[in-house]
Amino acid sequence: MDDYTNTGNLKNAPRVSTQVYPSGKLTMLSREEVARLSDASQQVGEVLRRCALAVLNSGEQGDDAESMLAAFEDFRIEVHQVNRGMRIDLHNAPGHAFVDGKMIRGIRELLSAVVRDIVYFHTEIGPNPYFDLNEPEGITNTVFEILRNAQLMDARREPNLVVCWGGHSINLEEYDYTKRVGYQLGLRGRDICTGCGPGAMKGPMKGATIGHAKQRTIPGHYVGVTEPGIIAAESPNPIVNELVILPDIEKRLEAFVRLGHGIVVFPGGVGTAEEILFILGVLLNPANRDAPFPLIFSGPASAREYFEDIDRFIGLTLGEPAQSQYEIIVNDPAAVARSMSAGIDQVRDWRVEANDAFYFNWLLEIQPEFQQPFEATHEAMAALEISRDLPSHHLAANLRRVFSGIVAGNVKPNGVRAIRERGPFEIRGESDIMDALDQLLRRFVAQNRMKLPGGASYEPCYRIVS
Known part of the structure; x- marks a missing residue:
């Protein structure tokens, strides 16, 4: 499909371990918000890991989720609170997400979106009784809040x-x-x-x-x-x-x-x-x-x-x-x-x-x-x-x-x-x-x-x- 990359043998693909700072909405958070995000990232660790791995493979050919997850079973992601706000630590990330040691900007934005949405749902919506996920109105409000938090709506x-x-x-x-x-x-x-x-x-x-x-x-x-x-x-x-x-x-x-x-x-x-x-x-x-x-x-x-x-x-x-x-x-x-x-x-x-x-x-x-x-x-x-x-x-x-x-x-x-x-x-x-x-x-x-x-x-x- 006119892509310029190919997954090839994922098992032998280069790995990169690094630290990145998020972009977009996650660049300006209070210390309390960062602490909640960091804590919640531990609770949803496997979901966060799988979604992060998917966006790090953005643009790569292939639709075999099991093979991709198995090939990068040593991949880990951690969210930490630091003086600058939030830091994302990646261990054994796919090397094709980087150019000359730096993460591709678009992939960095997608990775930030993963952290934002996965963690937001579990910190702000799941525990909140206002979002009754057993009722139609509560589900619609949940969809609205997730989209608004992602800044996808412009009046x-x-x-x-x-x-x-x-x-x-x-x-x-x-x-x-x-x-x-x-x-x-x-x-x-x-x-x-x-x-x-x-x-x-x-x-x-x-x-x-x-x-x-x-x-x-x-x-x-x-x-x-x-x-x-x-x-x-x-x-x-x-x-x-x-x-x-x-x-x-x-x-x-x-x-x-x-x-x-x-x-x-x-x-x-x-x-x-x-x-x-x-x-x-x-x-x-x-x-x-x-x-x-x-x-x-x-x-x-x-x-x-x-x-x-x-x-x-x-x-x-x-x-x-x-x-x-x-x-x-x-x-x-x-x-x-x-x-x-x-x-x-x-x-x-x-x-x-x-x-x-x-x-x-x-x-x-x-x-x-x-x-x-x-x-x-x-x-x-x-x-x-x-x-x-x-x-x-x-x-x-x-x-x-x-x-x-x-x-x-x-x-x-x-x-x-x-x-x-x-x-x-x-x-x-x-x-x-x-x-x-x-x-x-x-x-x-x-x-x-x-x-x-x-x-x-x-x-x-x-x-x-x-």
Whole structure:
């Protein structure tokens, strides 16, 4: 994907042990704040270590989280209070994060974001009774506070943030297409938000940098939104200049739709299907019927069949009301950008009329089944109710969990371990839906969209039971 680095043999990669001082918001803290951060870093040591290692590998090829963690099992990170505020000590860090002994500036910023977000959640939100993580309002307030602490919201900025979803291991033609769409969005002054990794998460950002440069829209905002369970498999790409780490996938997805003013979906695999079902489930909620939210599916001509498969599955499971929520534009980047810009103009007008903030979509109702963390265990996957007797947005929530579980079984360390120990997840439900799901997943495999880390041939982590 036009990177200039290659992980090669990670076991033999150079190591660097050094001390760095954080950048961004962490440069000015009280002694008490630094002390709390230092104490909390010990409590969340393994999560902090894994996320820090992921950003230190920013820009490196590879999506095998287990191999990366094993290769750098001797890596350690410590947060210390010193007279200058805070110091981050790194032991046996990946050498490719440094140039002539100095940490690359962008990686230093991403590392600071890791410390900021992981520790902030455990020091300021977790112990605070105001953030009731069992209630929808408390979860939304948590997402808001994390985003505000990351300084991602600006009340002076007009609506212009386009969220781009898609696969991290798409083919070169699809990747080039995402760059062309990003370029057209950049020419129209739109900022880009993605899941921060490679592939369809990097391409739109890279294209937008050229569009922004031509229009002298500098600095551009390239927002990466991730979570600890996925960041090791999808290390932040080097273009991300505003990174935020949410505690779990559900809060990550909510952050996308609260921050963004429209979404473009590029080809991908089960993770992309999970994202599609999340936004459709939210938009199908009757409470959100009047709220404009532009949603476009797009790819090169070769991806037409992929979107036909997705559209067919959505039609069978969620029906025409769900299909009416999105537009499919194939092989026309300029049309995507024009349609998205027109949609964002509608979002602006509606926010003004509804007296909602430009920087955070407070009025969008997200129901608890889309907010509560879903732990993909064998028992939880088997217990999911998949039936058209459910209201469409409830069915979308459970289908989203199905795909979330497959993502976990494919790439997340805990899910991979569970599959290794107990075999595939079993997925049960209405026979027509199970047949459609089986066909869709088989199509993903045939189109090489169900890659396993390290390039291994795909062995399903699930078994369909109708």
